[in-house]
Amino acid sequence: MWKNAGLFSLALLFALIAEAASAQSSGFKLCESTYALCTTAACTPVPGEKDTVSCACDVKTGYSAGQEDCQQVTDTDQGKQIRSRYFPVTSYAVCNNDRDWAWCLDKPCIIDPDDPTKASCTCSTVKDQGPYVIVTDTMTDTTCTTGVISSATVKGIDQITDFLKTTTELKPFPIKVLNSQN
Incomplete structure (x- = not known):
């Protein structure tokens, strides 16, 4: 009986080590800080910057x-800078589809000095990366x-969600997909 318990404990230890190694190799990092949340952000072109x-x-x-x-809040010439997370x-x-969308993860953002609950983030436009997501509660024709x-790719959301499942501080929510791939 004790032999089986010892083997079970050893197997459990290896599983936990493998899970921790997988989380570290995912390339994601968890932190507690002030950050910009851009998951539903509307974006506009920056004049003169393709x-x-x-x-x-x-x-x-x-x-x-x-x-x-x-990163913590940093003072810059443009104002207080944080990162999108x-x-x-x-x-x-x-x-x-082939629509452009904005990639904002880890991009620099300047906190609005008149409204510290808002930030302007400089993000890259991408397209043709595969299926991507629009964070919303309701699906419409537009x-x-x-x-x-x-936005992010479906694969990217899946990867970061899998990473969060390995953390104790920030667990993912069950995600409802509102439609099948268009």
Whole structure:
């Protein structure tokens, strides 16, 4: 009996080590800081800068995930700078077209001096990366065709969600997919 318990404990230890190694190799990092949340941000082109948009994001404080090391609020010539990071979502629509969308994860953001709950983030536009998501509670005929929205690929959301499942501080929510791939 004790031999089986010892083998079980050893197997459990190896499983925990493998899970921790998998989380570290995912390339994501969890931190507690002030960050910009851009998951529903509308974006506008930056004049004179190809493939660059400015996205209107919310300033949050707490746990978040990203691929870069955690950073605190930094004073710059443009104002107080933070980084855009990920916080778990509850629902999204899947889009699969050639529309541009904004990649904001870990991008620099300047806190609005007149409204410290808002930040302007400089993000890259991308397209043709495979199915991508629009974070929303409701699917409409224009969800996948209107404006440049901060987004991520379905694969990217799955990867960061899997990473968050390995953390104790920030667990993902069950995600409702509002549609099948378009």
